[in-house]
Amino acid sequence: MDYTLIIGLEIHVQLQTESKMFSASGTDFGLPPNTQTDPVSLGLPGTLPVMNRRAFELALKTAVALNAEIAPFTKWDRKNYYYPDLPKNYQISQYDLPFSRGGWLEVPPRKDGTGGGRCRLVRVHLEEDTGKLIHGNGGWSEVDLNRAGIPLLEIVTEPDLRSAQDARACLEELRLTLRYLGVSDCEMQEGSLRCDANVNIHIEREGKTIATPIVEIKNLNSFRSVERAIEYEGQRQYRAWLADGLTIKDAPKQTRGWDDEEGVTKPQREKETAADYRYFPEPDLVPVVVDAAWLERVRGSIGELPRARRERFEREHQLSAYDAGVLVEQGKEVADYYEAVGEALLARDGSAPGEVRKLAANWVTQDVLRIAKERKLEIGQFPVAAEVLAELLHRVRTRQVNTNQGREILSKLVEGEGTLEAIIAAGGYGMVTDRGALAKTIEEILAANPKALEDLKNGKKKPEAVKGWLRGQVMKATGGKADAVLVGELLEARLASEPGGSG
Ligand code: MN
Numbered sequence: 001m002d003y004t005l006i007i008g009l010e011i012h013v014q015l016q017t018e019s020k021m022f023s024a025s026g027t028d029f030g031l032p033p034n035t036q037t038d039p040v041s042l043g044l045p046g047t048l049p050v051m052n053r054r055a056f057e058l059a060l061k062t063a064v065a066l067n068a069e070i071a072p073f074t075k076w077d078r079k080n081y082y083y084p085d086l087p088k089n090y091q092i093s094q095y096d097l098p099f100s101r102g103g104w105l106e107v108p109p110r111k112d113g114t115g116g117g118r119c120r121l122v123r124v125h126l127e128e129d130t131g132k133l134i135h136g137n138g139g140w141s142e143v144d145l146n147r148a149g150i151p152l153l154e155i156v157t158e159p160d161l162r163s164a165q166d167a168r169a170c171l172e173e174l175r176l177t178l179r180y181l182g183v184s185d186c187e188m189q190e191g192s193l194r195c196d197a198n199v200n201i202h203i204e205r206e207g208k209t210i211a212t213p214i215v216e217i218k219n220l221n222s223f224r225s226v227e228r229a230i231e232y233e234g235q236r237q238y239r240a241w242l243a244d245g246l247t248i249k250d251a252p253k254q255t256r257g258w259d260d261e262e263g264v265t266k267p268q269r270e271k272e273t274a275a276d277y278r279y280f281p282e283p284d285l286v287p288v289v290v291d292a293a294w295l296e297r298v299r300g301s302i303g304e305l306p307r308a309r310r311e312r313f314e315r316e317h318q319l320s321a322y323d324a325g326v327l328v329e330q331g332k333e334v335a336d337y338y339e340a341v342g343e344a345l346l347a348r349d350g351s352a353p354g355e356v357r358k359l360a361a362n363w364v365t366q367d368v369l370r371i372a373k374e375r376k377l378e379i380g381q382f383p384v385a386a387e388v389l390a391e392l393l394h395r396v397r398t399r400q401v402n403t404n405q406g407r408e409i410l411s412k413l414v415e416g417e418g419t420l421e422a423i424i425a426a427g428g429y430g431m432v433t434d435r436g437a438l439a440k441t442i443e444e445i446l447a448a449n450p451k452a453l454e455d456l457k458n459g460k461k462k463p464e465a466v467k468g469w470l471r472g473q474v475m476k477a478t479g480g481k482a483d484a485v486l487v488g489e490l491l492e493a494r495l496a497s498e499p500g501g502s503g
Pocket of ligand 1: 012127
């Protein structure tokens with residue numbers, strides 16, 4: 001099928017505040033229905049909203065981080081519609097004077113280097129969340145207003161995305177950025193990050209580009225469903241165009257819902273247009289003036305974002321793009337932990353910094369993350385401090401213990417079996433690095449197993465196989481303490497002097 005997907009995303013993010021956008025009740029997820037409400041969020045007559053300054057600041061921080069232009073003056077508007085989850089019959093939102101416009105997000109390319117690129121933003125604005133309807137089995141529905149009034153950021157992208165994978169990558173990079181900023185927990189399962197996708201396709205025919213009608217896909221509540229739904233919708237639009245020939249000029253925008261179980265999109269109610277919402281300025285709230293000093297303060301609070309951090313890890317730490325990506329993707333705390341291990345290790349021995357960072361990165365991405373996952377621990381709860389892991393890695397580096405022993409010691413540290421010193425002393429860890437002693441061990445093994453050299457001589461076994469077997473025997477004889485690098489060198493030299501032994 002020869003078509004190009006054209007995709008824009010509309011993302012809603014709940015901001016992480018203690019209280020709601022325009023009132024004082026809490027914002028915790030998962031409380032019993034309607035226990036987190038107050039007269040304002042219930043929309044009772046005579047109540048007045050008061051803006052949550054913290055929420056506005058988090059919104060500013062996000063927009064600045066997303067390279068948006070910040071308006072010096074912004075106001076609130078009422079978006080009018082009737083729905084049971086909206087007790088006031090209007091949502092306080094922003095219409096013609098949002099607090100920010102434009103901006104962009106750099107979407108990382110795929111692992112194979114394709115895709116990615118800049119996705120421009122139309123705008124970022126602030127509004128309040130609605131309540132939730134719980135549809136019962138008996139044909140009735142219940143209303144839970146705990147969510148009503150939670151600060152909600154709406155982020156709208158330009159239709160710059162060209163594949164389902166890029167759309168997913170864009171959303172993932174956005175989530176990572178928002179988490180680095182600390183403005184939202186972005187739990188898609190809990191609805192604090194929600195995404196709709198506007199999708200159509202461009203078909204090339206006889207030198208002309210044909211665009212199909214635009215469809216807005218709703219109910220995308222996982223990264224996987226974002227990718228699957230867009231992929232499906234492209235194919236569906238292509239088949240629809242083959243059947244009816246309708247183009248973007250012939251049909252208005254449609255709304256379809258994603259059915260994750262069936263793996264299809266299905267038509268939904270027709271969406272209101274801006275005129276149906278009868279937007280007008282909210283008379284109960286004063287406009288917000290963002291002065292240069294406020295903006296500067298917010299700008300100063302942003303810190304290093306994922307993209308900059310990946311680049312720094314590659315450039316300054318000489319990590320591979322893959323390693324830098326894995327560390328940064330795991331979240332700010334994991335990247336901080338890796339950096340702390342690397343710094344502490346370099347403080348002990350500053351030679352070969354690239355090698356040191358690589359060692360720290362390997363242990364964090366492989367061992368630390370595996371253990372944390374097995375034990376369902378956040379990195380903040382990881383029982384081995386960066387400083388202690390660095391001391392252990394220093395001993396691995398200086399060949400006081402070998403890598404396998406290091407792993408064993410790490411799991412004992414995690415188990416809380418004692419301090420690093422105590423565990424090393426009790427376990428009798430250490431490396432046999434005495435060249436003469438190891439050479440002697442090799443001779444003893446060869447004397448006790450004459451078949452090894454015979455097999456080599458008559459070509460029954462390849463030198464690599466014999467070497468591997470001998471290495472295992474040396475390890476066994478030394479209780480796993482032999483310096484593996486040195487054993488390798490000694491075996492190489494010893495076998496080279498045998499007939500058939502040079503590989
Ligand atoms: Mn919205």
